[in-house]
Amino acid sequence: MPRPWSTATPFRWKGASLRTEAEPIVALRAIEKSFGPVSVLKGVDFDLRPGEVHALMGENGAGKSTLIRIMSGAHQPNAGTVEIDGRARRLDGPRDAQDRGIAVVHQELLLFPALTVAENIFTGHAPRTPRGTLDWGAMRRDARAILDRLDCPDLDVDETVSKLSVANRQRVEIARALSRNARVLVMDEPTAALAEADVRRLLDVVRSLRAEGVGIVYVSHRMNEIFEIADRVTVLRDGGTIATRPVGEVTEAALVSMMVGRDIDELFPKEDIPIGETVLEVRGLAHAGKVRDVSFAVRAGEILGIAGLVGSGRTELAQTIFGVTPATEGEILIDGRPVTVGSVREAIDRRIAYVPEDRAQHGLVRPQTIRENVSMAILDRLTRRSVVDTSRETALAEDAIRRFAIRARGPGQVVAQLSGGNQQKVVIAKWLATDPRILILDEPTRGVDVGAKTEIHKLMNQLARQGLAIIMISSELPEVLGMSDRILVMNGGRMTAILDRSEATPDTVGTAMMTGHAA
Numbered sequence: 001m002p003r004p005w006s007t008a009t010p011f012r013w014k015g016a017s018l019r020t021e022a023e024p025i026v027a028l029r030a031i032e033k034s035f036g037p038v039s040v041l042k043g044v045d046f047d048l049r050p051g052e053v054h055a056l057m058g059e060n061g062a063g064k065s066t067l068i069r070i071m072s073g074a075h076q077p078n079a080g081t082v083e084i085d086g087r088a089r090r091l092d093g094p095r096d097a098q099d100r101g102i103a104v105v106h107q108e109l110l111l112f113p114a115l116t117v118a119e120n121i122f123t124g125h126a127p128r129t130p131r132g133t134l135d136w137g138a139m140r141r142d143a144r145a146i147l148d149r150l151d152c153p154d155l156d157v158d159e160t161v162s163k164l165s166v167a168n169r170q171r172v173e174i175a176r177a178l179s180r181n182a183r184v185l186v187m188d189e190p191t192a193a194l195a196e197a198d199v200r201r202l203l204d205v206v207r208s209l210r211a212e213g214v215g216i217v218y219v220s221h222r223m224n225e226i227f228e229i230a231d232r233v234t235v236l237r238d239g240g241t242i243a244t245r246p247v248g249e250v251t252e253a254a255l256v257s258m259m260v261g262r263d264i265d266e267l268f269p270k271e272d273i274p275i276g277e278t279v280l281e282v283r284g285l286a287h288a289g290k291v292r293d294v295s296f297a298v299r300a301g302e303i304l305g306i307a308g309l310v311g312s313g314r315t316e317l318a319q320t321i322f323g324v325t326p327a328t329e330g331e332i333l334i335d336g337r338p339v340t341v342g343s344v345r346e347a348i349d350r351r352i353a354y355v356p357e358d359r360a361q362h363g364l365v366r367p368q369t370i371r372e373n374v375s376m377a378i379l380d381r382l383t384r385r386s387v388v389d390t391s392r393e394t395a396l397a398e399d400a401i402r403r404f405a406i407r408a409r410g411p412g413q414v415v416a417q418l419s420g421g422n423q424q425k426v427v428i429a430k431w432l433a434t435d436p437r438i439l440i441l442d443e444p445t446r447g448v449d450v451g452a453k454t455e456i457h458k459l460m461n462q463l464a465r466q467g468l469a470i471i472m473i474s475s476e477l478p479e480v481l482g483m484s485d486r487i488l489v490m491n492g493g494r495m496t497a498i499l500d501r502s503e504a505t506p507d508t509v510g511t512a513m514m515t516g517h518a519a
Helices: 064-071 094-099 117-121 136-148 166-178 196-211 223-231 252-260 313-322 345-347 358-364 370-374 374-380 390-403 420-432 452-464 477-483 506-515
Strands: 025-036 037-050 055-058 080-082 087-089 101-103 184-188 215-219 232-237 242-247 279-289 291-299 303-307 327-332 335-337 354-357 437-440 471-473 486-491 494-498
Touching: 025 064, 037 055, 037 064, 037 215, 055 064, 055 223, 064 184, 064 215, 064 354, 094 101, 101 166, 117 136, 117 166, 166 184, 166 196, 196 215, 196 223, 215 223, 223 252, 232 252, 242 252, 252 452, 279 313, 279 370, 279 471, 291 313, 291 327, 291 471, 303 313, 303 477, 303 506, 313 354, 313 437, 313 471, 345 354, 354 420, 358 420, 370 374, 370 390, 370 420, 374 390, 374 420, 390 420, 420 437, 420 452, 452 477, 471 477, 477 506, 486 506, 494 506
Parallel strands: 037 242, 055 215, 055 232, 101 184, 184 215, 291 494, 303 471, 303 486, 354 437, 437 471
Antiparallel strands: 025 037, 025 080, 080 087, 232 242, 279 291, 279 327, 327 335, 486 494
8 A cells, every 4th residue: 555645646636726617625614613602604605616725814712713623523513514625525534534634733733742853743653664564764765755845854863743843843843744634734923923034935835835736824914924825715704714716816905804804093002101220121131152241221111122133032031031041141120220130030020021922832821721821920919828818819810811801711711722812911911910010922923813913912001101121022023113212123032223213114124133233
């Protein structure tokens, strides 16, 4: 029996091309799904053709993730049908969907860090010898063939996945899907954690797979990618299908309006807020060569944006201030007085809060509830005689759900069941529960939809009006330019420029980011 992907067995979709009249590979008809009394999908229609990139868009909570889970066999619809090659099918779990050619590359990559690239690609279906033992040579050869097809000559099939970059882990995840002869590839926020160069490489991979006839469901909040790569787009809102259109027939404004049900006139609603006295100052701050001689100040009511390429030291600077990696040189001053921040606990005691870049790994305990996550940073304040006051904990979570408009069934809902934007709101709520004066936001809107972005930006204005000193790190230059009072630019662990809002332009900030010195 031929292996799922072999140098001797041509990929069966190679050479196929998109035809508007082609029968869909997979079609979801009038899909409905409820969890208890909560209706999540309401008569949703979606289909995918061979050699097509079909974008799926909607606000967080619109039903995209649930639709993907039904397509991949993880959920069963309450009503409606799933058709594969024109025939109604019941998908009895993810393995059944994989056997029928449907694979998902999740936003949170599901790889085994301790295994090699080849082992991850063929987990669960490794080639075997006639004696039934693992055929390691065939596994390496077939893994190499798949990676070469994806234009990944630099990936070593014997390297352990834990040593790979995020971009290369994602390529391994795609290769694993293709090793099962996937005809349908669902890509859920594939570029959310990638640098721009890696985004370009990934889009090239998508184009290559489309040319081979693979149907790709592309879920992303990045409008520029949708218009660059997609053939059609379907918009969901509040669990229903709003429209399916060829990408060439819609505009960005029209997509936003369909997604949120209203026009968003200004994605970056920065307000002019009176700036107060200096709250935080760092002088000559350094840590282990990753942060080098950085000095700046942030005032009450001010949003200081930090821009820089991936690896420039932005996150390392935030973690040094927050005590994750304490400073080896320099000093930190709060209200003009030098303080020691040798640990996260000391940072919290100094009323510093940090919303991390990777909410799944460092911001949340996703198997736990909203109530447990929101209270996590202040459990000592909610505990008497080593017993947590669950009534106060629940009240705190209920207040967070109301204040931040978190779409959830209640405080007892498990965080992993929430959309990305609502998970981000839970992280922010957790740290605001500590009553900080200094708030560090590392990629606060990564992986969230345009509606949630606007809500988070308005929240930043609100917190600035209350007198918080805010540091915002973002890889999106429009966000940095749109929401900052001043912009600090980093390169190679050093501060290369600090610009007032009035003098910051894409050219001035971009030049300082890439060249290491101000224009």
